[in-house]
Amino acid sequence: MNNTVVEISEKLKNGDISSVELTKDYLERAKASDLNAYITIDEEGALVAAQKADEMIRSNQAQPLTGIPFGIKDAISTKGLRTTAGSKILEKYIPPFDATVIEKLRAQGAVIIGKNNMDEFAMGSSTENSAYGPTLNPHDKSRVPGGSSGGSAAAVADDLCAASLGSDTGGSIRQPAAFCGVVGFKPTYGRVSRYGLIAMSSSLDQIGPITKNVADAKTIFSVIAGHDAMDATSRRTEDGEQRTEDKVRKVGIIRSQIDNPNIDDMVSQSIKNAIDKITSAGYEMVDIEVPLIEHALAMYYIVMPVEVSSNLARFDGIKFGSSVLGEDDSQNLIDTYFKTRSQYFGAEAKRRIILGAYASSAGYFDKYYRKAQAARQKLIDSFNKAFEGVDIIIGPTTPSVAFNLGEKSQDPMQMYLCDMFTVPANIAGLPSISIPVRSEGLPVGLQITGNRNNDEGVLDFTLKIENTIMSS
Amino acid sequence: MARLVRLHLTSEEVEKFTGQLGEVLEYVDKLPEAEKGIKNQELRIKSQDMLREDKVVTSEIGTGELLKNAPQVEGTSIKVPAVLGGGDE
Numbered sequence: 001m002n003n004t005v006v007e008i009s010e011k012l013k014n015g016d017i018s019s020v021e022l023t024k025d026y027l028e029r030a031k032a033s034d035l036n037a038y039i040t041i042d043e044e045g046a047l048v049a050a051q052k053a054d055e056m057i058r059s060n061q062a063q064p065l066t067g068i069p070f071g072i073k074d075a076i077s078t079k080g081l082r083t084t085a086g087s088k089i090l091e092k093y094i095p096p097f098d099a100t101v102i103e104k105l106r107a108q109g110a111v112i113i114g115k116n117n118m119d120e121f122a123m124g125s126s127t128e129n130s131a132y133g134p135t136l137n138p139h140d141k142s143r144v145p146g147g148s149s150g151g152s153a154a155a156v157a158d159d160l161c162a163a164s165l166g167s168d169t170g171g172s173i174r175q176p177a178a179f180c181g182v183v184g185f186k187p188t189y190g191r192v193s194r195y196g197l198i199a200m201s202s203s204l205d206q207i208g209p210i211t212k213n214v215a216d217a218k219t220i221f222s223v224i225a226g227h228d229a230m231d232a233t234s235r236r237t238e239d240g241e242q243r244t245e246d247k248v249r250k251v252g253i254i255r256s257q258i259d260n261p262n263i264d265d266m267v268s269q270s271i272k273n274a275i276d277k278i279t280s281a282g283y284e285m286v287d288i289e290v291p292l293i294e295h296a297l298a299m300y301y302i303v304m305p306v307e308v309s310s311n312l313a314r315f316d317g318i319k320f321g322s323s324v325l326g327e328d329d330s331q332n333l334i335d336t337y338f339k340t341r342s343q344y345f346g347a348e349a350k351r352r353i354i355l356g357a358y359a360s361s362a363g364y365f366d367k368y369y370r371k372a373q374a375a376r377q378k379l380i381d382s383f384n385k386a387f388e389g390v391d392i393i394i395g396p397t398t399p400s401v402a403f404n405l406g407e408k409s410q411d412p413m414q415m416y417l418c419d420m421f422t423v424p425a426n427i428a429g430l431p432s433i434s435i436p437v438r439s440e441g442l443p444v445g446l447q448i449t450g451n452r453n454n455d456e457g458v459l460d461f462t463l464k465i466e467n468t469i470m471s472s
Numbered sequence: 473m474a475r476l477v478r479l480h481l482t483s484e485e486v487e488k489f490t491g492q493l494g495e496v497l498e499y500v501d502k503l504p505e506a507e508k509g510i511k512n513q514e515l516r517i518k519s520q521d522m523l524r525e526d527k528v529v530t531s532e533i534g535t536g537e538l539l540k541n542a543p544q545v546e547g548t549s550i551k552v553p554a555v556l557g558g559g560d561e
Contacts (some may be wrong), residue, residue: 096537189520203520229529233520298503301496309477316478318552323543325553333555337478347488350479355493357477359500368500373515375506380519413495429519452519 005068005162005216012057012067019053019067023111026069030113030160035136035145037155039074040082041114053109064219066109071161073152074115075122076207077196078102085198086118086130086148089321089344099196100231101165101207101224108223113161117151120346121312122172122200124148125418128409129348136405137179139442143402146176146418152210153180163211163220167197169204170300171397171422174434177210178397178445181436184210185217187455189429190235192221193228201307202233204300204426214435214466218459225455235453248461251278252288252390257421263399270444271396274437274469278394281468288393290386292379296424299379301416302359302372303427309356312349315341351412376427383428387451392461396421397434397445421447431455433462437469 011017023046030041046069053067072078075085077095079102084090098106105112119129127135127150135150137143138158145154149166153176156164166173168186177184185208192207199205209220228234257263258271279285317323317340324331324339331339345353359368386393398418408415425432430452434445446469450458474481481489535548544551 093541096533096540203517229524232524292506295503298500301500302503313477317543319550320541321543325543325551331553332557333553334478336553338480341478342480345479347485350481350485351489351493353477353479354473354489355496358473358493361473361476370510370512370515371503371505372500373517374510375503376517378506380517412492413499416496416499429517 003159003162004212005065005219008068008162009062009064009066012053013062019050019057019111020047022067023047023050023069023113026113026161030155033158033160035138035141035154035158035160036133037117037135037151037158037160038071038114039084039086039117039130039132039151042081042112045081046111046113049106049109049111053111056109063108065105065223067111069111069113069162070105071114071116071152071155071164072102072112073118073149073164073166075118075167075198076102076165077198078112078115081112081115083115083198084132085122086120086132087344087346087349088131089315089340090198091131091322093321095196097196100193100228102196104224116149116155116164119148119150120349121198121308122148122167122169123308123348123352125171125175125415126403126408127151127176128405129346131346134405137402139181140402143404143442144179146179146402148172148176149184149210150176153177153182153184156180156182156210156212163209163216165207165220165224166210167205167207168426169201170304170426171419173208173210174397174422174432174445174447175418177434178436178443179402181443182210182212183214183217183433183435184208185221185433185459186425186431187221187225188235188431188453189426190233191225191431191453191455193226193231193234195228195230199311201304202311203307204304206426214433214459214463217433218463221455221459248391248457249284250286250390251283252286252386252393254290254293254393254395255287256294257395260399262417263396264401266401266442267396267399267444270438271446274446275394277468278465281465286390288386288390290379290424291382292375293382293424295375296379296427297416297420299372299376299427300419300423301355302368303376305352305356306360306369307356308352309360312345312353315345317341348412379424380428383430383451391450392458393449395447397447398422401442401444425449428452431458433458435462435466435469439470
């Protein structure tokens with residue numbers, strides 16, 4: 001794929017093109033695109049950043065991301081630049097601060113082209129839940145790009161930016177990356193600061209890169225990772241069990257995922273081909289079992305909505321965001337809450353808020369939330385045990401290729417099942433990446449998951465097999 | 473339940489959500505009991521436990537900046553409608 005971060009960085013440093021020229025090209029492409037991959041395009045801010053990048057390059061202060069045109073998922077706060085999280089309730093919200101990851105990108109001289117479309121509050125697997133219209137898949141415009149970071153994945157796939165930052169709560173980086181034929185990496189929970197990410201489910205959310213190749217994902221991860229005092233769950237690597245020196249030899253396969261009757265033939269065939277190629281490259285394949293993994297989606301649809309219900313309580317029409325205040329002087333405080341929330345939240349947000357309140361209510365707490373959290377700890381133990389026998393686990397990212405627009409939008413349960421293979425890594429907090437494994441027709445993603453804090457091991461292994469897999 | 477989370481639902485929404493959420497509950501009901509009698513304090517996810525020093529960190533963001541996003545402001549305060557009386561609740 002053309003115009004990777006590494007290639008652009010070389011061109012900028014060699015003086016083949018200036019950051020301002022490059023930024024103008026990308027702004028034109030982004031504006032002319034009919035994919036609806038951006039909610040907001042920041043022409044003015046991008047050109048100011050590009051001028052700074054050119055100065056950095058001229059004074060030999062260029063960093064790996066200097067002058068790189070980025071798209072940013074609209075759930076990540078950008079100071080002075082509208083951040084909607086795909087919701088009507090934040091239609092006019094201008095963050096007064098930058099997310100930590102944005103501060104880090106800006107410090108490197110990166111250029112933000114605009115804010116990528118997404119499912120409302122990152123709830124969805126198709127970007128059809130965006131209040132700003134769906135994004136289209138660049139490989140086939142009658143199909144969804146996946147979600148919730150669908151705008152990011154489509155923009156990277158169609159070169160409307162060199163790379164994007166997305167967020168992944170149950171697969172929202174990896175699933176759209178798989179549908180759009182790009183690379184999507186969800187780091188270990190806590191390795192990248194969540195400060196400034198509009199919260200959906202705080203114990204599951206993680207920011208990560210969506211890129212054209214693995215080298216770019218690695219470059220961006222190394223910039224955005226690190227402890228941050230502003231995120232209480234941020235990990236200090238020195239406390240962790242980081243194993244960057246590890247060499248991957250044994251690769252785990254979960255048979256029930258590959259031979260799953262619910263997955264498309266096209267997907268299972270592509271994954272089996274990829275496994276054959278990895279085996280030929282000298283890796284040992286080991287069949288493993290991860291007890292409870294088939295129940296991860298059920299745990300997810302209890303834990304996540306409970307956290308959603310709590311996180312979205314802040315949208316009350318009083319402190320910030322859209323509001324019915326001023327529309328009707330006779331209303332009291334509680335009317336404002338009811339009217340604002342009912343008018344400005346979309347259907348999926350409402351469903352999850354209600355489900356979460358139900359699953360954590362006094363009468364049902366034991367039946368749902370307590371049971372799910374206990375099972376979650378057991379699944380984490382299962383993964384710990386699995387990683388005693390293998391260095392990495394591989395399988396399909398999604399059960400199907402990109403589906404048609406409208407195909408699942410009226411059937412939430414069918415939509416939720418799209419995340420059956422991606423959710424376990426969030427439940428257990430593990431690093432996981434999706435890379436494209438099919439060069440013709442609709443893309444298919446191979447998912448590679450590592451042990452907690454072994455993000456570097458996942459990226460290094462994936463870097464090694466990337467070319468092997470795509471060669472025919 | 474919708475009242476508890478401050479949402480008014482239309483009759484169409486009630487009808488649609490009841491069926492949809494019923495299907496989701498049916499799915500999550502299949503989750504087996506991993507461990508009975510687990511205590512509240514044990515519900516935390518051990519690998520996420522992280523402690524930091526309990527100290528105050530001041531923000532560089534000024535009050536004026538923060539209030540720019542508030543729907544109704546009076547001086548340096550957020551204006552709130554009457555808590556009691558009025559309205560239709």
